[in-house]
Amino acid sequence: xxxxxxxxxxxxxxxxTQVISRNGxxxxxxxxxxxxELAEQYATPLYLYDRLTLDSCVEAYQRALRRFYPAESGLxxxxxxFLCIAIAQWAQQHGLWLDxxxxxxxxxxxAGGARxxxxxxxxxxxxxxxxxxxxxxxxxxxxxxxSELELVVELAREIPGKIPDLWLRLxxxxxxxxxxxxxxxxxxxxxxxxxxxAARAVEHCLSEQLPLTGLHFHQGSHxxxxxxxxxxxxxxxxxxxxxxxxxxxxxxxxxxxGGWGVAYHEDELPHPAVDEYVSYIAESVLVGxxxxxxxxxxxxxxxxxxxxxxxxxxxxxxGAVKHSAxxxxxxxxxxxxxxxxPAVYGARYSALPVAEPHRPPAGPAWLGGPYCESSDVxxxxxxxxxxxxxxxxxxxVSGAYHLSMGSNYNGxxxxxxxxxxxxxxxxxxxxxxxxDLLRRDLALPGIPA
Numbered sequence: 382x383x384x385x386x387x388x389x390x391x392x393x394x395x396x397x398t399q400v401i402s403r404n405g406x407x408x409x410x411x412x413x414x415x416x417x418e419l420a421e422q423y424a425t426p427l428y429l430y431d432r433l434t435l436d437s438c439v440e441a442y443q444r445a446l447r448r449f450y451p452a453e454s455g456l457x458x459x460x461x462x463f464l465c466i467a468i469a470q471w472a473q474q475h476g477l478w479l480d481x482x483x484x485x486x487x488x489x490x491x492a493g494g495a496r497x498x499x500x501x502x503x504x505x506x507x508x509x510x511x512x513x514x515x516x517x518x519x520x521x522x523x524x525x526x527x528s529e530l531e532l533v534v535e536l537a538r539e540i541p542g543k544i545p546d547l548w549l550r551l552x553x554x555x556x557x558x559x560x561x562x563x564x565x566x567x568x569x570x571x572x573x574x575x576x577x578x579a580a581r582a583v584e585h586c587l588s589e590q591l592p593l594t595g596l597h598f599h600q601g602s603h604x605x606x607x608x609x610x611x612x613x614x615x616x617x618x619x620x621x622x623x624x625x626x627x628x629x630x631x632x633x634x635x636x637x638x639g640g641w642g643v644a645y646h647e648d649e650l651p652h653p654a655v656d657e658y659v660s661y662i663a664e665s666v667l668v669g670x671x672x673x674x675x676x677x678x679x680x681x682x683x684x685x686x687x688x689x690x691x692x693x694x695x696x697x698x699x700g701a702v703k704h705s706a707x708x709x710x711x712x713x714x715x716x717x718x719x720x721x722x723p724a725v726y727g728a729r730y731s732a733l734p735v736a737e738p739h740r741p742p743a744g745p746a747w748l749g750g751p752y753c754e755s756s757d758v759x760x761x762x763x764x765x766x767x768x769x770x771x772x773x774x775x776x777x778v779s780g781a782y783h784l785s786m787g788s789n790y791n792g793x794x795x796x797x798x799x800x801x802x803x804x805x806x807x808x809x810x811x812x813x814x815x816x817d818l819l820r821r822d823l824a825l826p827g828i829p830a
Contacts, residue, residue: 383741386764389647390733393777395431395692397801400738409735409775411694413804416735420696420773423797424812426715427696428784432471432802434692435780438655439475442684445659450666452677457501459639459685460486462781463693467800467809469493480683483507484514491518498546501636505572512536516543523548523597526574530582534589547586548595548636549579551620553613573598576620583624593630595681596621599638603686605653607661610637614662618669625675632678637662639683643690645778646729652691655684686781693780695720695796696735697759699772700751709746711768716750717757718793720776720783724756732760735773740766748774752791784810789818 391398397412409416412431420427439456446454457478458468464479464486470493472479478499479490490500500520504511507522507529515522516536524530524547537544552573574582586593598613614637624630641658644650663680670677697713704710722728732748734740742764750757759776768774787795794817798810 384739386647386742387733387739389650390731390738390777392650392652393644393647393691393731394694394733394775395434395777395801396437397431397433407737407739409733409738412801414801414806416696416775417773419799419806420698420735423799423808425696425698425773426713426719426796428719428779428796428798428810429694429696429806430468430689430780430798430800430809431692431694432800435471435689436475438684438688438692439477441655442659442682442688443475445656446663446680446682449656449660449663450680453679455679455681456688457636457639457681457683458688459683459781460490461785462686462689463783463785464489465798465810466493467807468689469495473499478681481520483511487511487514487518487520501548503550507532509536515545516540519543519545521546521548521595523550523595524574524582525550525572527578527582527585530585534585534591537589537591544592546592546594548597548632548634549582549593550574551576551579551596551598551613551617553598553616576616579620580624580627583628583630587628587630594632595634595636596632597636597638599640599683603640603642605642607641607658610662611665613637614665615669618666618673618675621675622673631675634681635666635678636681636683637666640685641687643687643778643781645690646731648729653687655687658684690778690781693778693783695776695779695783697748697774697776699768699770699774701770702768709744710749711746711765711774712749712751713759713774714751715793715796716759717752717754718750718790719787719796720759720779721786721788722782723759724754730760730776730778732763732765732774732776734766734768735775737766743767748776752793789813792818794818 399410400407401410457480458472460479460481469490473494479495480501481487482504497519502515502520502522505525550573642653644652697715699711701712717724743766745762746765748760795813797812800807800809
């Protein structure tokens with residue numbers, strides 16, 4: 382493989398990734414761990430998370446916030462990207478808040494030691510169980526709509542003294558440039574309230590003496606240009622100014638969503654700059670607050686996948702190599718059951734062989750999964766060397782929206798997950814077993830299982 386192409390692909394991998402030669406064989410390593418040995422011990426598909434890469438992503442955002450925003454600020458980790466107890470614990474170590482959708486994610490966050498008032502509960506149709514969980518754990522509820530607010534008011538009357546802080550989700554009316562399925566801020570979006578509905582929500586919260594402390598908006602996920610955020614932030618600050626004059630309400634926290642993008646393929650490098658994103662948001666808030674004579678709020682960012690995507694790598698074993706017409710297929714033991722993004726969003730991925738990754742390309746290859754769907758393709762037309770059945774391929778930037786969107790399609794078993802740190806691999810999620818798969822099922826009446 383040409384050295385420049387190998388270097389580009391390595392830029393997609395965690396920062397601890399190296400090509401190490403031992404006994405005459407060069408292999409990929411991450412955090413000092415031999416990937417081939419891990420695949421042998423834990424089987425494939427196998428997901429790896431590199432501690433140093435995750436830490437460095439958080440630290441880049443925290444440095445940028447300190448540099449560009451003079452008031453209080455913080456970061457929220459998107460649980461929907463990938464959440465397990467270990468990830469929740471890691472988030473707490475860095476003082477991150479956790480964005481949770483529903484009682485299930487709240488339970489994982491709490492099991493991971495999430496602090497009171499550091500869980501944000503999102504969702505467009507929160508059930509009573511979701512809201513009760515938020516009340517129980519003093520999680521901040523981000524109110525999506527007026528019907529939901531009525532449910533919160535009813536619960537507040539039934540269980541006084543346990544009312545969590547509330548934020549309102551504003552719908553800006555303008556999305557960011559990203560895939561249509563990950564846009565959330567457009568006028569006809571299912572998410573949030575327009576300014577008229579939000580104004581009614583403010584009045585209702587104040588009349589019920591509810592702790593309304595924040596304003597949130599979100600325009601989409603995986604975008605690379607922050608400029609549409611300026612429109613939404615100006616709209617949000619104008620809304621705050623109007624509410625201050627009408628009701629006296631001013632939020633303590635402003636959350637301009639998140640979803641800053643990452644590079645998934647070498648053609649998309651370099652990775653979008655964190656400083657560009659944070660500085661744009663901070664400056665537009667500073668300018669808007671001066672314009673409307675508003676106090677600087679706590680700025681709570683939701684960086685989304687950019688905190689965790691690059692830190693994750695998926696390992697697959699090639700089971701068969703076949704040719705159909707002009708395509709060379711490398712058929713893997715995983716695919717859309719653990720990574721649905723190519724099928725849903727047309728996402729592009731890259732890959733490297735674990736052994737001898739510097740080998741010259743033998744032409745384009747298509748990485749196909751084992752599942753009964755033509756859309757089960759993880760990468761297409763990717764220059765790769767000759768690959769033999771049994772070889773391992775590593776797919777970088779696999780840390781976000783893979784496992785959290787995974788399924789048991791075709792009876793697939795969910796993969797194990799390892800935490801890599803200082804030369805050690807720690808199991809943080811067990812591989813699903815056939816017993817796990819069958820545990821929910823019950824036999825028909827009168828027929829023994």
